[in-house]
Amino acid sequence: xxxxxxxxxxxxxxxxxxxxxxxxxxxxxxxxxxxxxxxxxxxxxxxxxxxxxxxxxxxxxxxxxxxxxxxxxxxxxxxxxxxxxxxxxxxxxxxxxxxxxxxxxxxxxxxxxxxxxxxxxxxxxxxxxxxxxxxxxxxxxxxxxxxxxxxxxxxxxxxxxxxxxxxxxxxxxxxxxxxxxxxxxxxxxxxxxxxxxxxxxxxxxxxxxxxxxxxxxxxxxxxxxxxxxxxxxxxxxxxxxxxxxxxxxxxxxxxxxxxxxxxxxxxxxxxxxxxxxxxxxxxxxxxxxxxxxxxxxxxxxxxxxxxxxxxxxxxxxxxxxxxxxxxxxxxxxxxxxxxxxxxxxxxxxxxxxxxxxxxxxxxxxxxxxxxxxxxxxxxxxxxxxxxxxxxxxxxxxxxxxxxxxxxxxxxxxxxxxxxxxxxxxxxxxxxxxxxxxxxxxxxxxxxxxxxxxxxxxxxxxxxxxxxxxxxxxxxxxxxxxxxxxxxxxxxxxxxxxxxxxxxxxxxxxxxxxxxxxxxxxxxxxxxxxxxxxxxxxxxxxxxx
Numbered sequence: 113x114x115x116x117x118x119x120x121x122x123x124x125x126x127x128x129x130x131x132x133x134x135x136x137x138x139x140x141x142x143x144x145x146x147x148x149x150x151x152x153x154x155x156x157x158x159x160x161x162x163x164x165x166x167x168x169x170x171x172x173x174x175x176x177x178x179x180x181x182x183x184x185x186x187x188x189x190x191x192x193x194x195x196x197x198x199x200x201x202x203x204x205x206x207x208x209x210x211x212x213x214x215x216x217x218x219x220x221x222x223x224x225x226x227x228x229x230x231x232x233x234x235x236x237x238x239x240x241x242x243x244x245x246x247x248x249x250x251x252x253x254x255x256x257x258x259x260x261x262x263x264x265x266x267x268x269x270x271x272x273x274x275x276x277x278x279x280x281x282x283x284x285x286x287x288x289x290x291x292x293x294x295x296x297x298x299x300x301x302x303x304x305x306x307x308x309x310x311x312x313x314x315x316x317x318x319x320x321x322x323x324x325x326x327x328x329x330x331x332x333x334x335x336x337x338x339x340x341x342x343x344x345x346x347x348x349x350x351x352x353x354x355x356x357x358x359x360x361x362x363x364x365x366x367x368x369x370x371x372x373x374x375x376x377x378x379x380x381x382x383x384x385x386x387x388x389x390x391x392x393x394x395x396x397x398x399x400x401x402x403x404x405x406x407x408x409x410x411x412x413x414x415x416x417x418x419x420x421x422x423x424x425x426x427x428x429x430x431x432x433x434x435x436x437x438x439x440x441x442x443x444x445x446x447x448x449x450x451x452x453x454x455x456x457x458x459x460x461x462x463x464x465x466x467x468x469x470x471x472x473x474x475x476x477x478x479x480x481x482x483x484x485x486x487x488x489x490x491x492x493x494x495x496x497x498x499x500x501x502x503x504x505x506x507x508x509x510x511x512x513x514x515x516x517x518x519x520x521x522x523x524x525x526x527x528x529x530x531x532x533x534x535x536x537x538x539x540x541x542x543x544x545x546x547x548x549x550x551x552x553x554x555x556x557x558x559x560x561x562x563x564x565x566x567x568x569x570x571x572x573x574x575x576x577x578x579x580x581x582x583x584x585x586x587x588x589x590x591x592x593x594x595x596x597x598x599x600x601x602x603x604x605x606x607x608x609x610x611x612x613x614x615x616x617x618x619x620x621x622x623x624x625x626x627x628x629x630x631x632x633x634x635x636x637x638x639x640x641x642x643x644x645x646x647x648x649x650x651x652x653x654x655x656x
Contacts, residue, residue, distance in 0.1 A: 143443055143471050144350060144450030146170035148208060151457040154189045158197055160456040167468045170275070171456075172245045175207035178231060182220025184209070184231045195240060204242035206275050213250035221248070222255050225262040233269035241276030247307065253293030260299045262429040267303040275305045277350075282311045284334030306342060308452045311335040312354035315429065317374040323362075325429050326354045329400035329438050336446050345430055349448040353439055355379050355459040357404075357430025358417070367422040377416055378458040379430050385414060393432070397528070400438040404428045406413070426504035433503070434496070436463065440470040441494050465503045476506035483508065483638040488643035497524045497642055497649075498635065508636035514576075515545035517638075521580060522548040523555055524642060526653035530555075537566040557584055574628035575606035577641075578619060582609035585648060587616055597627040604629070616646055 148166070149157055149171055161171055161319055175190040195205045209232060211218035232244055246263055267276045280295040300307060314331040315324045323333070332351065339349045356379055361372040382404050386393055405427050408414060414421040431439070443450055451471060453459070469475060475493045479486050483559050483562025489506055492498045498520055501507040522528060532550035537560055540546040549566055552558050558580050560566040589612050600610050606629055613619045614627075618641065621627045642649070 116312045130269065137364060142468075143305075144169055145449075145452070145468065146172060146206075146350065147453040148455040148456075150455045151175040153173055154191050154194065156457070157191075157194050161201070161203065162199065163461060163464060164456070164467075165464045167464050169450075170204045170206050170242070171198060172206050172208045175239075175241075176209035176235065176244065178209060178211045178214075178217045178221040178228070178248070180214065180217050182217060182222070182224045182228065184228055184233060184235070190239065192239060199240075202566065204275065205257060206243045206245050206277065207241060208245040208247040208279065209579050210247045211249065215250050215252075218248045219253040219255060222251070222258040222262055225258060226265055228490075229262060229265035229269050232266060236270055236274065241274075243270060243277070243305070245279060247279040247295075247488055249279075249281070250291055251294050252291055253289045256294050258297050259294060260303075263300055264303045273380075276303065276304050277308055278304050279308045279310055282309050282331065282335035283338050284331055286338060297339055297344050301344040301348045304348065306348045306350045306449050307339065308350045308352055309335050309339060310454070312352060312454065315358055315374055317358065317376060319371065319373045321358075321374045323360050323374075323427065323429070325396070325399045325401035325403075326356065326358055327401070327421065327431065327439070329435075332439050333442055335427070336442060336448060340446065340448075346446065346448045349446075350450050350452050351439075351443065351448065352452040352454060354431055355434060355453055355455060355463075357364040357382060357428045359426060359428045361421075362425040362427060364424070366420060366424070368420055370419065372419070372421070372426075373414065375419065377430070377509050378380055379432070379460050380458060381416060382428055382430055382432075384409045385426075386426070388414065395434050401435050402430060402432045404430070407632065424616075432460070433462065433466070437466065439471050441473075443471060444473050456521075462503055469480045469504065476500055476508075479506050483636075485640045488640040489636065491510075491643045492639045495524075495646075498639055501635075506635065508639075509634050511571045511632045512635055512638055513569050514566065514572050515540075515543060515549060516635075517572045517577065517580065518549045518568075519545050520638065521584070522551050522555075524649040524653065525555075525584070526556075527551055527555065535562070536564060537568075540566050540568055543568050571632040573630050574619070574627070575600075575604075575610060577633055577638075578613045578629075579606050579609040581618070581645075582612055584652065588611040590615055595621070597621055597625065599626045600629055618648075 145168055147168055149160060152160060157173065161168065173189060175187055177185045179530055180187050198205045211221060236244060244266060248259060263276065263278055264507045270276055278300050280297060283292045297307060311332045312327040314327055315321045336349065336351050340346065357377045358374040359372055359377045360374060365371045384403050385391065386406055389406040389408055391404055393402060393404045395402050407425050408421055408423050410423045412423065473490060475490055479489050485508060489508065530551045531649060532547060532554050535550050536553060537549065540549055545568060549568060594611055595614055600607055610629065612628060
């Protein structure tokens with residue numbers, strides 16, 4: 113049957129009372145989270161931790177270094193006052209021992225591994241520390257067994273109630289040589305509380321590095337899969353996120369002669385550069401990573417540490433909120449211990465508004481674990497179809513507007529990056545959803561209240577939503593099994609769309625037999641509907 117033309121609408125929500133089934137979320141133990149502390153003055157460490165808003169179980173400061181001779185040096189950063197303060201907060205202090213990519217220091221340390229392990233164990237006890245994190249990098253595969261034995265010795269010398277963990281190179285490609293081959297995942301897991309996978313530096317600082325993400329979602333996920341496939345118990349896998357980005361100057365060296373090819377940049381520096389030079393931040397859907405582009409005009413400059421950025425075109429790949437949220441879904445997906453991060457001081461302050469909640473599959477503070485639409489809300493949030501009304505809230509009972517509906521439909525159909533050929537509606541000029549509204553109009557998903565008026569902030573009704581979905585999917589109607597609703601006569605403009613959608617089982621009526629076509633939709637109902645129609649939207653998006 114030909115679908116009716118409908119001029120009013122866009123977007124979201126509704127679900128029949130009959131379909132509002134309560135689905136309590138299962139209880140779960142909070143996932144583990146740790147972070148390294150390396151940057152800033154030791155006097156700032158307490159403040160750095162406090163900014164995480166209780167998100168951390170372990171902090172790992174740089175208290176132990178391996179020098180050129182392979183001997184332990186306790187760094188000047190160690191402060192017993194910080195250790196005591198963390199213990200008062202219930203946070204463990206597990207310093208990392210590092211060679212800072214000095215292969216000579218790493219090799220000499222491994223050659224003196226018994227002496228080094230005993231010294232570390234002594235210092236752990238002396239300063240009332242909670243264990244040690246081994247972070248030896250830049251040593252090749254020929255010292256793989258020595259590295260494993262060093263960790264074994266640490267485990268034997270450090271009391272069992274204290275932690276021994278190891279930072280390991282991400283190895284999504286299964287390399288067996290070079291510094292990636294240095295880490296025997298399975299053997300190391302026999303002697304550790306967990307392995308902290310450094311799932312970053314997919315791109316790095318080098319002319320040989322491709323311009324791209326520090327950690328694409330594919331790189332991140334395959335790094336987890338590699339650990340599991342190596343036989344590491346899932347409760348011993350911690351995956352690390354980057355709180356930094358990498359910058360490239362796209363049009364050659366700076367006027368001072370410096371080539372910028374993957375230079376590390378704190379995530380906190382990205383937005384100020386974009387704002388200063390009228391740049392743009394984009395989200396790459398394929399890699400689930402973000403990148404910023406900006407151009408410094410002639411006779412202007414900026415500074416990153418001691419590096420002067422002169423006139424030219426720049427790009428920074430980094431992880432902001434949508435990229436981090438994409439990664440935070442994977443520990444639950446794979447059932448691993450949790451996450452780590454490199455490093456405090458470089459994350460943007462808003463990170464801790466959502467980090468723990470998303471890590472623990474609790475995306476919004478106003479959606480209770482036993483809320484009837486909790487699972488649906490989580491699903492559509494993970495897919496990026498319906499975002500929160502703030503970083504931490506979903507507003508499940510808030511009525512949806514026509515503009516919100518347009519945005520949700522466009523996202524679900526994979527048309528986010530589409531650009532309208534022209535703009536028709538005069539009342540959407542300056543509106544946040546203008547582009548998506550016009551894309552939806554041109555695709556035939558919906559229309560306006562007149563050729564030039566859309567009324568973006570008006571609420572969306574159940575029948576309007578049904579018509580939008582009918583416009584998109586054009587479901588046939590089985591005339592032999594039509595369910596009649598007393599408030600939906602056969603000559604009503606929305607009749608065909610309501611009948612078609614109820615026959616498919618995506619929407620339904622109320623217990624009194626009515627449909628209530630003019631009832632407005634709320635965000636939770638839209639989430640439930642989109643969740644039920646997930647396969648429909650995914651299939652449609654893939655065939656457009």
